[in-house]
Every structure is written in C-alpha cells, then in structure tokens.
Amino acid sequence: MKFKMKKQFKKVINANGRMTILGVSKISDNVIEGMKFAGTNFFVMDDFKKQVNDEIKKIIKTENLCIVNSASAGISLSVASSIYKDRIYDVNKEIPEKNEIIIPKGHNIDFGAPIENLIYLVGGKVIEAGYSNTCSKSDIEYRISDKTAALVYVVSHHCVQKNMLSLSEMIEIAKNNKIPLIVDCAAEEEIEYYASLNIDAVIFSGSKAIEGPTSGLVFGKNKELIDNLYKHTKVIGxxxxxxxENIYGLLVAIRDYKQNKNLNEKEYLSVFETNEWYESKIVYDERKIPRIRLIFNNKINAKNISNLLKTGEISVYLRDYLANQNILDIDLRNMNEEDSKYIKNQIEEIIKGEMK
Structure with missing residues (x-):
C-alpha cells in the first residue's frame, strides 16, 4: 500500500539556517536510498558499526570515531567517558571526586537545550571559568584542580565571541595539563580541519552541515576516551x-559531503534589492556562510516582520538574532529562487499593511 499523508502539514520556508526547531536540513535522495537499504536488511550490528566507522574514519582522516544519535548525546557520552573511563555501570551511582568539567562562562549556552544539563546528566559538575563577556587562558587555568575531569569548548554562533580564549589556546592548556578536551562544534562545516587538530574528542552533528539523518559523530586523538565512549553507548547511552538506517544514511551523507557548496548569493541579492524600506547586502559569518542582510529603516519594526512571517499560510523563518538592531538575515542554504521571491513579496505586503 502506498503511503498517504493523513494530514497536510503546514509548509515552512527555512531562511534561518540548519536549525533543530525546523528539522535541521533536507536530506538527499541518495541518503534516503541508503537509509532504505539499511532499514530493509539485517546486520550483525557490532560488525556493521565497525565497518561504517572504519569507512568514515578514512573519509574524514581521523584515527578514532564513534557514531552517536546526536551531537547532544556526544556531549553527555564524552563527559561520561572522561569521568568514569570504562566503568560503564558506575554512571550516577558511584561518582568519582574527579568529576569537574571546566567550560568558559560564555560557552555555557542553551542551543535548544542547556549544555550544562547534558553534563549534569552523567554526574558531571559544571565549573564556569571567566565571565560572561571575557575568558582568558589564565581564567581556565585558575579553575583547574585535582578534581578536573575534562575541559569543554564550544564553537558556535550561540557563544560569546568577543574576549574569549581561542580554540588553539584551549588545546594548549589541555595538553600542558594532560586533561581531556571536548570540543562541541555541531554545526561547523570543516570536518577534516577539526579532525586534524590535536583534540581528544570533537563532536559534530550528522544532520546539520553534513545533511544526513538525525545522528552525531565523536572523533579525535584520544583513543581511550573514544573507545570508552563506545562502551558507554551500551549502558547510559x-x-x-x-x-x-541512520548509521548508514550518515555514511552516505559523508561520502557525498561537499563543504561550502556554491550558492548564487548575488542572484539572491538581486531579488532583495535595496529599496525605500531596507538596505540589502551580502554578509558572511565566521564560517564563510553567505547570507542576505536586510537593514530596515527606523519606521519599520524588524522583529514584528519576523513574527508575522511565521504566521502566514506558509511559515517563513528568517534569522532574527539582530532584530533588536532592526536587522534580519536570510540564510540561503535551504532555499531556492522561488522561496526568495515569496519572502520578498510577503515582507512587502506586511510593510504596506503596517503603513496603512
């Protein structure tokens, strides 16, 4: 029997980015076929996982790797491995004194879930270093003690960007003090670059830049930590x-992955030409992801436009982190030309309606 959708879901145009609240990203027909292959066959799962792991390790050029069900799971399991090592049945029953996890205060974020809760989940104790607007090498070093189990560093637009120690500085501290470093860079693009760094455990989402199914990857230089992490997947994990199906779908997505796919941002900019209501231009974030930026004049409320766009017959989600500055950004990665024209027309209709 052919599948029939019982209810028509509301269509969404995602001009916000690879956001979990919008289903993250679209997966390709090739990935769907891979998931179908795995979903319609049986495997000896330990052998199957090892074969997939080995192939992904070759593709991204890493020595150690474990597939998990999400980047969030990767955080909890990496912390569990750092605290309990291979004592997989002790999690939250016999918590060692060495359970402190140091994180820059400006990295203790809520990305849809508070990162500190993912640490507390496995008995970790969060130790914030520095302040919300600054954290230096010395701030991290000041917090290190004989109770420190791991350091955590987050690479994300959600984090405070100014006056924070660099990733290379955090790596240096970890190596000098022989403490495991866990780096969460779930939405980053440069997977081979992060695999080349001297980091114990790097965490990537499989469903964001890689455009795979719901999944995550933990990889890095610390064989013991990642081997123990795999053991923890069988108990607390x-x-x-x-x-x-998601394991194999992730493999297909990584095989097909192309970083920084060509986007015709100038063509999109021509749709959103500067006019009497807003100035438009192309901007790039720290990952070189292109976006169209609309800078509205003082007569128009950008936050109001963003909210009203969500309530239309088709819900439109723009990137409104700077709406309090009357700025809306349009992330192009999940869009097509038809979407951009629809967004432009909806913005114009809202503005005209508001100005009547």
Whole structure:
C-alpha cells in the first residue's frame, strides 16, 4: 500500500539556517536510498558499526570515531567517558571526586537545550571559568584542580565571541595539563580541519552541515576516551541509541559531503534589492556562510516582520538574532529562487499593511 499523508502539514520556508526547531536540513535522495537499504536488511550490528566507522574514519582522516544519535548525546557520552573511563555501570551511582568539567562562562549556552544539563546528566559538575563577556587562558587555568575531569569548548554562533580564549589556546592548556578536551562544534562545516587538530574528542552533528539523518559523530586523538565512549553507548547511552538506517544514511551523507557548496548569493541579492524600506547586502559569518542582510529603516519594526512571517499560510523563518538592531538575515542554504521571491513579496505586503 502506498503511503498517504493523513494530514497536510503546514509548509515552512527555512531562511534561518540548519536549525533543530525546523528539522535541521533536507536530506538527499541518495541518503534516503541508503537509509532504505539499511532499514530493509539485517546486520550483525557490532560488525556493521565497525565497518561504517572504519569507512568514515578514512573519509574524514581521523584515527578514532564513534557514531552517536546526536551531537547532544556526544556531549553527555564524552563527559561520561572522561569521568568514569570504562566503568560503564558506575554512571550516577558511584561518582568519582574527579568529576569537574571546566567550560568558559560564555560557552555555557542553551542551543535548544542547556549544555550544562547534558553534563549534569552523567554526574558531571559544571565549573564556569571567566565571565560572561571575557575568558582568558589564565581564567581556565585558575579553575583547574585535582578534581578536573575534562575541559569543554564550544564553537558556535550561540557563544560569546568577543574576549574569549581561542580554540588553539584551549588545546594548549589541555595538553600542558594532560586533561581531556571536548570540543562541541555541531554545526561547523570543516570536518577534516577539526579532525586534524590535536583534540581528544570533537563532536559534530550528522544532520546539520553534513545533511544526513538525525545522528552525531565523536572523533579525535584520544583513543581511550573514544573507545570508552563506545562502551558507554551500551549502558547510559542506551536511551540515545541510533538505528541502522541512520548509521548508514550518515555514511552516505559523508561520502557525498561537499563543504561550502556554491550558492548564487548575488542572484539572491538581486531579488532583495535595496529599496525605500531596507538596505540589502551580502554578509558572511565566521564560517564563510553567505547570507542576505536586510537593514530596515527606523519606521519599520524588524522583529514584528519576523513574527508575522511565521504566521502566514506558509511559515517563513528568517534569522532574527539582530532584530533588536532592526536587522534580519536570510540564510540561503535551504532555499531556492522561488522561496526568495515569496519572502520578498510577503515582507512587502506586511510593510504596506503596517503603513496603512
């Protein structure tokens, strides 16, 4: 029997980015075929996981790797491995004194879930270093003690960007003090670059830049930490289990992955030409992701436009982190030309309606 959708879901145009609240990203027909292959066959799962792991390791050029069901699971399991090592049955039952996890205060973020809760989940104790607007090498070093189990560093637009120590500085501290470093860069693009760095555990989402199914990757230089992490997937990680179809779908997505896909941002800019209501231009974030920026004049409320766009017959989500400065950004990665024209027309209709 052919599948029939019982209810028509509201269409969404995602001009916000690879956001979990919008289903993250679109997966290709090739990835769907891979998931179908895995979903319609049986495997000896340990052998299957090892084969997939080995192939992904070759593609991204890393020595150690474990597939998990999400980047969030990767955080909890990396912390569990750092605290308990291979004592997989002790999690939250016999918590060692060495359970402190140091994180820059400006990195203790809520990216849809508070990162500190993912640490507390496995018995870690969060130790914030520095302040919300500054954290230096010395701030991290000041917090290190004989109770420190790991350092955590987050690479994300959600984090405070100014006056924070660099990733290379955090790596240096970790190596000098022989403390595991866990780096969460779930939405980053440069997977081979992060695999080349001297980091114990790097965490990537499989469903964001890679455009795979719901999944995550933990890879890095610390073989013991990642081997123990795999052991933890069988106990505390059991509720975070990833299925065979998503494991294989992730492999197909990584095979097909092309960083910084060509986007015709100038063509999109021509749709959103500067006019009497806003100035438009192309901007790039620190990952070189192109966006169209609309800078509205003082007579127009950008936050109001963003909210009203969500309520239309088709919900439109723009990137409104700077709406309080009367700026809206349009992330182009999940869009097509038809989407951009629809967004432009909706913005114009809202403005005209508001100015009546």
């Amino acid at each position: 059991r509720p975070m289990k990833i299925g065979k």
